[in-house]
Amino acid sequence: MSQLVDSLASGHEGTVKDQFRSYLRRLKGGEMGSVPAIFAILVLTVMFQLASPFFITKLNFANLFVQSAELTMLAAALVFVILLAEIDLAAGVTAGVAMAVYIQLVKVQGWGLIPAMVAAFAVGLVIGFIIGFMVAKIGVPSFVVTLAFFLGFQGMQLVLLGEGGVYRVEDTKVLAIMNQNLPKWGGWAMLAISLAVSYAIALWDRRRRSALDLVNKPISIVYMKLAGLGLIGAISVYFLNQNRSQGSIPILGVPIVVPITIAILFIGTFVLDRTRFGRHLYAVGGNPEAARRAGINVVKIRIAAFVICAFFAVISGVFHASRIGSVDGSAGRTIVLSGVAAAVVGGVSLFGGRGRLAHAAIGAVVISMIDNGLGLLQMASGINYLVQGGVLLLAATIDALARRRGGVITR
Amino acid sequence: MSSVVTASVPVIELTGVRKSFGPVDVLKGIDFSVYAGQVTALVGDNGAGKSTLIKGLSGVQPFDEGYVRFAGSPVEINSPTEAGNLGIEVVYQDLALCENLDIVQNMFLGKEDIKTGTLNEPEMELRATKALQSLSVKTVKSVRQKVSSLSGGQRQTVAIARSVLREAKLVILDEPTAALGVAQTEQVLNLVKRLAEQGVAVIIISHNLGDVFKIAHQISVLYLGKMVANLNAKETNYDEVVAYITGAKTQEGAN
Numbered sequence: 001m002s003q004l005v006d007s008l009a010s011g012h013e014g015t016v017k018d019q020f021r022s023y024l025r026r027l028k029g030g031e032m033g034s035v036p037a038i039f040a041i042l043v044l045t046v047m048f049q050l051a052s053p054f055f056i057t058k059l060n061f062a063n064l065f066v067q068s069a070e071l072t073m074l075a076a077a078l079v080f081v082i083l084l085a086e087i088d089l090a091a092g093v094t095a096g097v098a099m100a101v102y103i104q105l106v107k108v109q110g111w112g113l114i115p116a117m118v119a120a121f122a123v124g125l126v127i128g129f130i131i132g133f134m135v136a137k138i139g140v141p142s143f144v145v146t147l148a149f150f151l152g153f154q155g156m157q158l159v160l161l162g163e164g165g166v167y168r169v170e171d172t173k174v175l176a177i178m179n180q181n182l183p184k185w186g187g188w189a190m191l192a193i194s195l196a197v198s199y200a201i202a203l204w205d206r207r208r209r210s211a212l213d214l215v216n217k218p219i220s221i222v223y224m225k226l227a228g229l230g231l232i233g234a235i236s237v238y239f240l241n242q243n244r245s246q247g248s249i250p251i252l253g254v255p256i257v258v259p260i261t262i263a264i265l266f267i268g269t270f271v272l273d274r275t276r277f278g279r280h281l282y283a284v285g286g287n288p289e290a291a292r293r294a295g296i297n298v299v300k301i302r303i304a305a306f307v308i309c310a311f312f313a314v315i316s317g318v319f320h321a322s323r324i325g326s327v328d329g330s331a332g333r334t335i336v337l338s339g340v341a342a343a344v345v346g347g348v349s350l351f352g353g354r355g356r357l358a359h360a361a362i363g364a365v366v367i368s369m370i371d372n373g374l375g376l377l378q379m380a381s382g383i384n385y386l387v388q389g390g391v392l393l394l395a396a397t398i399d400a401l402a403r404r405r406g407g408v409i410t411r
Numbered sequence: 412m413s414s415v416v417t418a419s420v421p422v423i424e425l426t427g428v429r430k431s432f433g434p435v436d437v438l439k440g441i442d443f444s445v446y447a448g449q450v451t452a453l454v455g456d457n458g459a460g461k462s463t464l465i466k467g468l469s470g471v472q473p474f475d476e477g478y479v480r481f482a483g484s485p486v487e488i489n490s491p492t493e494a495g496n497l498g499i500e501v502v503y504q505d506l507a508l509c510e511n512l513d514i515v516q517n518m519f520l521g522k523e524d525i526k527t528g529t530l531n532e533p534e535m536e537l538r539a540t541k542a543l544q545s546l547s548v549k550t551v552k553s554v555r556q557k558v559s560s561l562s563g564g565q566r567q568t569v570a571i572a573r574s575v576l577r578e579a580k581l582v583i584l585d586e587p588t589a590a591l592g593v594a595q596t597e598q599v600l601n602l603v604k605r606l607a608e609q610g611v612a613v614i615i616i617s618h619n620l621g622d623v624f625k626i627a628h629q630i631s632v633l634y635l636g637k638m639v640a641n642l643n644a645k646e647t648n649y650d651e652v653v654a655y656i657t658g659a660k661t662q663e664g665a666n
Contacts, residue, residue: 008540008548011555029560209533274529279512283520286511293507294521295492353511 012215016224019217030402034347034362036395041366048373055373058244062255065240066178068361068368069257070319074339075346075360076265077312080305082343083285085352086135086142090127090149091339092332094310095317097153098124100160103167103327113171121314127153128310132303142306150336157329166328169321177260178323181253187237190259195230197266202226257319261361264315268357281305286353341392342367349399366391420483422447422581422612423468423499428477430463437463439636441477445581445629450603450613452623452644455633456656461616464633465583468614469501470494482580498580502570504589510559514551515539517558518573542576543568546605550598564595571602575609582606584615588622600626620649634658 011022027035048055074091081088088094102120105111111119131149135142161167169175182190202222209216237254245251272278283291284301292298313332320335321327346363348355367388374384421444430438437460445451455461466472468479470488479486481497488494494501508517515532518539524531540554548568551561558566567587574582584603588596604626607613617623623630624644632640632655640655654660 008543008551009553009555010536010540011553031557205532208531212533212537214533214537276523276525276530279516279520279523279530283509283512283516286509287507290507290509290517291520293491293503295495296521353509 010215012209012217016218016220019221030404032347032398032402033356034359036398037346037359037362037366040345040391041362041369044366044369044373048369048376052373052376054376058239058242059246060372060376061236061239062244062251064365064368064372065236065258066255066323067372068364069178069255069261070316070323071335071338071342071368072261072361072364073264073312073316073319074335075342075364076268076357077309077316078336078339078343079348079355079357079360080281080308080312081142082340082348082350083281083352083355084302084305085285085350086302086305087146087340088131088142088306088309088313089146089336090131090153091146091309091313091316092334092336093150093153093157094124094127094332095313095320096157096330096332097127097160098314099317099321099327099331100157100329103169103321104160106171107167113173117318120317121311124310124314124317125307128307129303131310132306135306136299136302154330154333157331161327161329164329166326168326174318174322175325176322177257178255178319179325180256181240181251182256182259183253184241186259187241187254190254190262191230191233191237194233194262195226198229199226257322264312265357265361268312272357277301277304282353338367338371338388339364341388341395344399345391345395347395347399349403350396351399351403363395421445421480422482424478424480424483426478426480428464428467428474428479430460430467430472430475437636438467438474441633441636441638443631443638443641445612445614447580447612448607448610449628450607450615450626451629451631452627453614453616453631453633454618454620454623454652454656458635459633459656460636461633462585465501465585465614465616468494468581468583469499495577498578499583500574500577500579500581501583502567502574502585502587504585504587508558508566508569511557513557514543514554514561514569517569518542518576522577538576539572542572545575545609546572546602548572548602562595564591564598567591567595567599568602571599571606575606575611579611581612581614584613586616586618588617588619596622620652623652624649632656634661 014022045056054060074095077091078088098120101123102116105116105119106113127149131142131145134140134145199222206216206219240254241252243250243252272281280291280296280301283294283296284298288298317332320331342363343355343360344350344363345366346359346361348359348363370387370391371384374387423445425441425443428438428441428443429436441464443464453461453464463472467474468488470491470493473487473489479488486497488497488499509520512520515536519535524535526534536554543551543554546568550565551568558569561569571582571584587599587603591599600622603613603615615623615627627644630640630642630644630647630652631638632642632652634655635658639661642652651660
């Protein structure tokens with residue numbers, strides 16, 4: 001208001017220093033994103049390392065990646081509905097039912113891996129559609145719909161698998177996801193591809209802007225981001241490539257689940273940031289009435305969000321089955337709450353309209369670290385739940401306060 | 412006032428328009444014309460039928476009877492989409508912006524520019540900037556600001572600029588200054604003036620006659636569902652308008 005500028009800025013102007021300053025202003029304005037969560041990761045690392053000599057070990061480092069992958073995928077699933085200020089408490093049991101269908105088809109019906117998986121994902125999509133339809137078209141609050149499915153599907157899992165039924169997963173491809181590793185060069189290749197793709201997209205964006213004579217941010221910002229990403233990636237790959245076995249058979253390399261997770265998050269982020277659907281999803285989350293007046297089919301967007309949520313949840317179910325090597329009737333009951341916690345702790349706003357898939361991943365790491373670290377300290381599981389609950393409450397409070405403070409200065 | 416020689420054909424012309432809700436006749440045969448490049452103020456007391464008239468024009472609640480001509484040709488406006496396709500944009504009192512999106516994203520909401528399957532952000536940013544510049548907007552710092560960080564006046568600015576972007580031929584503003592302070596009201600009124608100078612026909616609903624006299628070329632008064640006066644703003648005065656609004660005066664030949 002106070003400042004009169006003749007030509008409108010776009011937020012891309014200024015030196016690195018200016019950009020850094022406007023970033024700080026955004027933080028102060030309440031757009032903290034996952035900064036508190038990253039801070040929590042650092043604090044937790046120091047705390048647990050001081051408390052337990054086992055926390056920063058090669059084995060536990062790899063464990064953390066594997067443990068958080070499952071939670072990351074579920075939290076990412078929930079991001080799509082939380083962005084609409086909705087909730088899907090049934091995401092975990094949806095995955096459980098889909099996996100029960102998969103194992104039944106493989107074990108009892110003798111289906112192959114691919115058709116059984118396709119059927120499992122189809123079941124997930126149908127469940128997502130039904131939930132979305134009930135919420136968006138009929139208008140039942142998502143909390144109630146998904147709570148009903150949460151209860152009902154626990155029964156469905158038992159019906160499909162029989163009381164106390166536990167089936168071993170025997171397909172090596174499924175087991176490999178969580179239990180096998182990339183060769184050494186594979187980890188480095190993964191890192192190189194990630195960096196190259198990020199760089200290419202940044203260059204492509206800059207080209208498009210300069211073609212229209214629009215200002216670009218200093219290129220050095222791109223380099224700094226890549227360097228940061230590269231450094232964290234390189235340290236991770238380096239450690240994961242060390243032998244972490246305590247026995248005679250060496251175990252080394254980046255777990256296969258890591259590149260799979262990165263690829264899925266990349267695709268999801270691309271859809272959210274760069275497609276019309278993604279834009280409309282954020283718009284409906286921010287102000288459904290405005291979205292409707294702008295001609296957006298709000299019902300369709302809502303249903304789609306629940307369908308995508310269910311799809312991602314089934315992926316998380318596959319990860320879970322792969323990790324524990326079996327499918328049982330209780331899968332997905334408790335993890336869904338950790339998933340919500342992960343998303344919110346990572347910086348996804350429960351009020352809708354704000355949040356990214358990366359936030360889900362960062363939040364999942366925080367929750368997994370608490371789980372893992374307290375486990376190493378041999379704390380009672382009661383303590384674990386207390387701490388997780390406290391962290392979620394803290395994150396939700398930060399979210400509410402940030403929302404009250406309002407918005408941002410520049411992008 | 413740079414009296415733009417208005418084209419003789421009105422952008423929108425209503426003849427004998429009626430609308431009832433059950434037994435209640437809200438619009439009792441309205442004749443109303445709006446010209447390009449002019450600001451037409453629609454005034455009247457609560458319940459006079461202003462909102463119903465606007466809802467008919469924007470397709471939200473189509474009229475029951477009467478003729479509507481758009482740029483000379485007869486049309487029927489049965490939905491907001493049809494109104495939008497004709498080039499009629501309504502800037503609502505409650506604005507209809509998404510706070511979590513930035514200015515560019517809001518201006519293109521529902522009409523995003525797509526290139527090779529993805530959002531064409533640079534193009535949208537450029538066009539949004541041009542639309543704001545064409546209205547000489549100086550109060551907004553960056554087109555990539557989130558709407559949540561904007562003041563009420565700035566939000567009005569964005570909403571009005573959106574209609575410029577969509578190349579609206581008729582822009583209807585519903586109480587655009589109702590919630591604004593003095594300085595911001597001034598800015599929005601200037602914006603409305605410039606919108607008209609671009610050749611857009613503007614209808615502004617306002618209870619604030621001070622604002623109306625500042626920007627309107629024509630003042631149309633509704634009284635109990637009838638158009639009782641179409642006054643040239645330069646040839647009338649505050650008291651006369653109030654007299655028509657309150658029913659103390661009726662135009663000769665209006666009844």
